Amino acid sequence: DAGITQSPRHKVTETGTPVTLRCHQTENHRYMYWYRQDPGHGLRLIHYSYGVKDTDKGEVSDGYSVSRSKTEDFLLTLESATSSQTSVYFCASEDNSGNTIYFGEGSWLTVV
Amino acid sequence: GENVEQHPSTLSVQEGDSAVIKCTYSDSASNYFPWYKQELGKGPQLIIDIRSNVGEKKDQRIAVTLNKTAKHFSLHITETQPEDSAVYFCAASKNGKGIIFGKGTRLHILP
Numbered sequence: 001d002a003g004i005t006q007s008p009r010h011k012v013t014e015t016g017t018p019v020t021l022r023c024h025q026t027e028n029h030r031y032m033y034w035y036r037q038d039p040g041h042g043l044r045l046i047h048y049s050y051g052v053k054d055t056d057k058g059e060v061s062d063g064y065s066v067s068r069s070k071t072e073d074f075l076l077t078l079e080s081a082t083s084s085q086t087s088v089y090f091c092a093s094e095d096n097s098g099n100t101i102y103f104g105e106g107s108w109l110t111v112v
Numbered sequence: 113g114e115n116v117e118q119h120p121s122t123l124s125v126q127e128g129d130s131a132v133i134k135c136t137y138s139d140s141a142s143n144y145f146p147w148y149k150q151e152l153g154k155g156p157q158l159i160i161d162i163r164s165n166v167g168e169k170k171d172q173r174i175a176v177t178l179n180k181t182a183k184h185f186s187l188h189i190t191e192t193q194p195e196d197s198a199v200y201f202c203a204a205s206k207n208g209k210g211i212i213f214g215k216g217t218r219l220h221i222l223p
Contacts, residue, residue: 042214
């Protein structure tokens with residue numbers, strides 16, 4: 001357990017509004033990730049970060065941006081939420097000594 | 113990029129029997145293969161992993177095998193118990209660029 005907390009855990013928002021999800025980890029892990037989970041698609045990588053201010057796109061990055069101003073925090077922003085972004089979002093961080101990746105408990109986002 | 117295929121999507125086994133879930137991957141450079149268990153309403157939890165320099169790894173009732181030549185790996189759960197009911201995901205990764213998941217297997221343990 002890497003002490004990963006996500007906030008908010010549940011959110012309902014309207015189409016077109018901006019939304020920011022926060023991920024906080026307490027293990028000083030260098031790598032952090034944002035995934036979304038949808039029925040029939042499993043977990044898909046949105047963006048990842050390999051250090052403060054260092055981020056890169058994953059396989060489903062369109063419509064999302066991220067920021068990493070501190071090692072412990074990784075923010076995911078939906079600039080203008082759409083109904084297709086209704087999903088469960090998982091943050092993860094990677095053990096610095098290997099590839100072990102730990103997940104947070106998820107953020108349920110509904111865009112109406 | 114990497115693509116991970118997982119089969120079956122649903123698996124039902126009698127309590128006490130064994131369960132096997134199989135995955136294939138496409139990128140021969142992938143070198144880390146974790147398996148996650150996800151219970152309803154929770155995040156995925158790592159249950160076992162294997163690296164490309166190892167062919168098999170075992171931890172109590174669970175084991176994972178890796179065939180690098182064929183690019184496939186499998187999860188074996190023996191003496192299944194009701195608490196093994198969950199969704200299981202295989203994944204593949206290479207050196208800190210995130211892991212790519214299979215689409216999951218829903219395992220039902222029948223009484």
